Amino acid sequence: GAGVSQSPSNKVTEKGKDVELRCDPISGHTALYWYRQSLGQGLEFLIYFQGNSAPDKSGLPSDRFSAERTGGSVSTLTIQRTQQEDSAVYLCASSLTGGLAGGRDTQYFGPGTRLTVL
Amino acid sequence: AQKITQTQPGMFVQEKEAVTLDCTYDTSDPSYGLFWYKQPSSGEMIFLIYQGSYDQQNATEGRYSLNFQKARKSANLVISASQLGDSAMYFCAMREVYSGAGSYQLTFGKGTKLSVIP
Numbered sequence: 001g002a003g004v005s006q007s008p009s010n011k012v013t014e015k016g017k018d019v020e021l022r023c024d025p026i027s028g029h030t031a032l033y034w035y036r037q038s039l040g041q042g043l044e045f046l047i048y049f050q051g052n053s054a055p056d057k058s059g060l061p062s063d064r065f066s067a068e069r070t071g072g073s074v075s076t077l078t079i080q081r082t083q084q085e086d087s088a089v090y091l092c093a094s095s096l097t098g099g100l101a102g103g104r105d106t107q108y109f110g111p112g113t114r115l116t117v118l
Numbered sequence: 119a120q121k122i123t124q125t126q127p128g129m130f131v132q133e134k135e136a137v138t139l140d141c142t143y144d145t146s147d148p149s150y151g152l153f154w155y156k157q158p159s160s161g162e163m164i165f166l167i168y169q170g171s172y173d174q175q176n177a178t179e180g181r182y183s184l185n186f187q188k189a190r191k192s193a194n195l196v197i198s199a200s201q202l203g204d205s206a207m208y209f210c211a212m213r214e215v216y217s218g219a220g221s222y223q224l225t226f227g228k229g230t231k232l233s234v235i236p
Contacts (some may be wrong), residue, residue, distance in 0.1 A: 033223065043209065043226035050222070059223070089161060104151055104170055105213070107224060109163035 002026065004110035006092050012116045013082055021077040021113045025094030032075050033095075033107060034067060038088035046090075049075060082117045089114050121145065122210050122227035129232050131200045138185070139195045139230045141210030149215040152193040153224065154184070158206040166208075169193055197232075205234045 005024040013019050025032050034046040045059040049069040060066070064082075069075040079086055093107040123142045131137035143152065154166040169177045169184045177184040185194040197204055208231075211224040 031222065035224075042228050043211075043224075045223040045225075048222055056222075091163060093163075104168060105222075106153070106165050106168060108165060109155075111160070111162045114161070 004092055004094050004108055006090075006110040006113050008113060009111060010114045010116075012118065014118050015084060016081055018078065018080045019082055019115065021079075021090050021092075021115070023075045023077070023092030023094075023110060025073065025075070025092070026108060029094035029096055029108075030072070031095045031097060031105070031107075032069055033093045034075070034077050035091045035093065036061075036088045037091055037112070041088075043091070046077070079115075082115075084117045087115055087117045120227075121225045122212055124210055124227035124230050126230045127228070129230055131197075131204075131232065131234055133202060133234055133236050134199055136196060136198045137200055137232065139197070139208050139210075139232065140192070141194055141227060142190070142192045143210075143212050144191065145212065145214050147214040151213045151215070152184070152186070153211045153213070154182070154193075154195045155209045155211060156204075156206045157209060157229070163209070167195070200234045202234050202236060205232060207231050 007022045030051045032049040036044045047067045048056040064080045067077045089112040091109050091112045093109045095105045095107045097105050121144050150171045152169045156164045156166055167177050167179045167182045167184050169186045176186050181198045183196045207229045209229045210227045213224050
């Protein structure tokens, strides 16, 4: 079946602009995650959605970052007033049950969106 | 303290030889899962293998096996019969099951860059 898809694959924007990154999880997966991968920080967790529950936003670095998940499927990560330090690859992942199945709940990743803030 | 430590920033291996990528972890959670992912230059994170903390046997998936030493808190990835296509970044990650908030996110190591030499 289809894997996790993300769009756009690349985004170049000017400092101060807003950007929206989209993630389409694997069909049937109830859990969706956003991570950020940058040279200096490695892979960092940003936010987690499980079904219709309130998301865990504990990893979001500032209030300029927000995310939503509509209809329990597609998710959009929005970064307002982008800064140069926001430049990174933003990875989306989905898993079948999230935290409900104990340790073995494999997260499958999309190809990522490479964000460059000039 | 880092939860996942990968001490080898880069490794070289001759084609057709076996290679071991090191991973040590730190957790007080009795139940956890350990994952290895491969990230080729294209950027997508590809799931390779999973080991649960209560699994009695070391995990194997084709040419990948996991040398799990629970008392030493190590979960080294062994790739047998290396192929040129194995050249990539390899990440070790952990999911702690009973850590409460954040029990669903993966914590990643810094990664090891493997280069397979023909």
